[in-house]
Amino acid sequence: MPFPLASAVRRSSRTVRIAAGGTCLAAVVGGTVAFTAFDKDVVIDADGQRTQASAFGGTVADVLEKQGITVGEHDLVAPAATTDVSDGQTIVVRYGRQLTLTVDGQTKTYWTTAQTVDAALSDLDVRADGAKLSASRSEPLGRAGLALDVTTPKAVTVLADGQTKNLTSTAADVNGLLAEAGVTMRPGDEMSNAGADALSAGMVVTVVRVDRSASTETVAIAHGSRTENTDTLFTGEKKVVTPGVDGSKTVSYADVFRDGVRSQHDVIGEVVDAAPVEEVVQVGTKAKPKPVPVAAPAAAPSSSGGGGGGSVGGSADGLNWGALARCESGGNPSIVSSNGKYHGLYQFSVSTWKAVGGSGLPSQASAGEQTYRAKLLYQRAGAGQWPVCGKNL
Structure with a gap:
């Protein structure tokens, strides 16, 4: 009897073991099915680099985090980070790059995912x-x-050396344009x-050629003039005792030419070649002699064209003063000889005129005055004062 009991016990134990084993197998199989259901295969494309990854549920952000991929505000993620992951999905990541762009001198900063x-x-x-x-495209x-x-x-224009270049x-x-x-x-x-x-568009750049040189010119130096008082001349008379002569000097210049045209002519030095000579003029201070008191002037000869005159007395009044005047001056009381020395009807020299009491110039006196002075001269010196025409008296 003990044997069958023992056998029964063994059969019972085996059954239990089988049953227990079946329970464990069911649990394993069930867990595998659940695990497989949550596991998803995805592809991560980060700037063109594709990586195969497995995801156990969650969102795109969860997958990227588990893969050690960090994204910032300027990066692009598609689909969005909050999207639930599905099996076979491709997650695209494009990283943002900072581009500092300077266009024609104007600088701006951009973010772009372009590569x-x-x-x-x-x-x-x-x-x-x-x-x-500045870099290849x-x-x-x-x-x-x-x-x-x-x-x-840009369309620009350069003006240089007489040429226009568009x-x-x-x-x-x-500098680069030139x-x-x-x-x-x-x-x-x-x-x-x-x-x-x-x-800049439409800019016109002008180049001016600048040349510098030195030059000299001979320049006149004007002479000065001064006056000296002298008692050797009567009041109102003047005499040049030292004629004025201009001097000369050589002046040096610094010249600047712009495109061939002189624009500056600056003095940088000068040398006197000949000093000027100052003109000296004597001015008379001597009082004029008072006229000799005589009778009123006799009338001038009608042939001389003169005015009234007076009698001098003696033989002078009876002479032919008209004939003398016609011979000396053609009867013209204001005539002056070609050399400027002799004046009037009787061709007085100025010194002789003054010696007989005349003032000013004989040619400026009336005909009667001239005849009167001629008679005085005759009384002093005779007809010899007119060596050629005196015989007409």
Whole structure:
């Protein structure tokens, strides 16, 4: 009997073990099914680098975090970070790059997810056709970003050396434009703009050639004049005792020519070659002699054209003064000889005229006065005072 009991016990134990084993297997199989249901395969595309990853539920943000991918405010994630992950999904990450863009001297900073210079310009709608870039269009934009200079073509004009050059230039500044135009600035030349000025559309750049040289000129030095009082001359009389002579000097100049036209002529020195001689004029201070008191002038001969005169007395009144006047002066009381020495009807010299009491010039006196003085002279010296015409008296 003990044997069957023992057998029954063994069968019972085996059954229990089988049952227990079946329960464990069911649990394992059930867990595997649940695990498989939560596991999802996804692809992460980060700037073109594709990575296979498994996700156990959650959102896009959860997947990226588990993969150690950190995104910032300038990065692009698609689908959105809060989106639940689905099996076979591709998560796209595009990192933002900072682009410092200087267009014709104007600088702005942008964020872009473009990965090349050309793509960034297109994304930012920057018109750069024909422009000059500081980097190749195909150059990659790294995560650190890039500083890019863009110079757009501009229509400008260069005026230099008598020529007008109309150009379309991508030069960054005026210096670059002149190099393109083949214009070389010399020391001292002038330009309408600073070399570092940025180009602008329609700009006109003018170059002025400046040349410097020295020159000399001979210049006259005007002579001065002074007067001296003298008692050897009567009041009202003047006499030049030292004629004035202009001097001369050589003047040196610093000349500046702009495009061939002299614009400056500055004195830098002078040398006197001949000193001027000052004119000295004597002015008479001697009182004029008072006229000799005589009778009123006799009437002048009618042939002389003179006025009234007076009698001198003696034989002088009975002489033919008209004939003498016609011989000496043609009867003209205001005539003056060609050499300027003899005056009037009877061709008095000034000194003789004054010796007989006349004043001023004989040719300025009346005919009667001249006849009166001629009679006085005759009484003193006779007809010899008129060596040629005296015989007509």
